[in-house]
Amino acid sequence: MSYAITQSRRLDATFAALADPTRRAILARLASGDATVNDLTKPFKMSQPAISKHLKVLERAGLISHIQVAQSRPRRIEAAPLKEATDWLENYRKFWEEQFERLDELLEELKLASETETTDTHKKKRRKKNGK
């Protein structure tokens, strides 16, 4: 369960960072390449300090990092936490899909059983179930 708890905390940080539209737009911009604070400020009607604040939140959640290139510190997107945020739900979905595939098989059996049954419905069903 401890793995789930640590992961759950990490996901809280990821989702909290993703909950803001400006931060999502920043991530979308960074997905197409590294960018400096100046580059990132241009498309938004916001001050540079406001953008820097958003960048700090993203950095704390591990969604971006910065690199040192000469005088500038371009920001870079980090894919791993985003991948974890999508995998989180995808693995749960797969867990249900696996169960539903078993349910599909069971429903096929039930359909066949109800097609072949004529009069003594209940007894036949019991026998079929126990015979499996």
Add this chain to the structure above:
Amino acid sequence: MANKTEVKAEPGKQELYIIREFDAPRELLFRAHTEAGLYEKWVGPKDMKMSVEKMDAVAGGSFSFVHERGGHQYKFFGVYHDVTAPERLIGTFEFDGLPERGHVILGTTRFEELPNGRSRLVHQSVFQSVQDRDGMVASGMERGVTEGYEKLDTMLGTMIARTHAAEK
């Protein structure tokens, strides 16, 4: 199988949805959810033994079932609030293995009729907190994936993501 399972869980919300279509009438789908002998056959992780202890699918009735693997038991239980054959099931659901009591989930499952003898299941789970929901999803993930593979997967996933990021 063409029928896709859809899970919706928006960040920061206390609910999640599970949606799936079936190539069978909803009467059978309803039975597979309310008869112990049938429920046992499809619910639970595939590497665990599933036993229904009780399943009294009437309003006010209760259910409990156990998943077992290597001597470890995981028990779930709850109470039926509304049982309307063949269209709706409403009830509570709780995992017995948590350190404290009371993390109850309110579940509503609707079985919708579709043309040509098909049906659609729409399940909603409402949790007491966002943490409860996210914890449940994360533990479902733990149960659903074999441990060894899970670690390998995470490792590979991180490596692949890093490589992609580095290439940019």
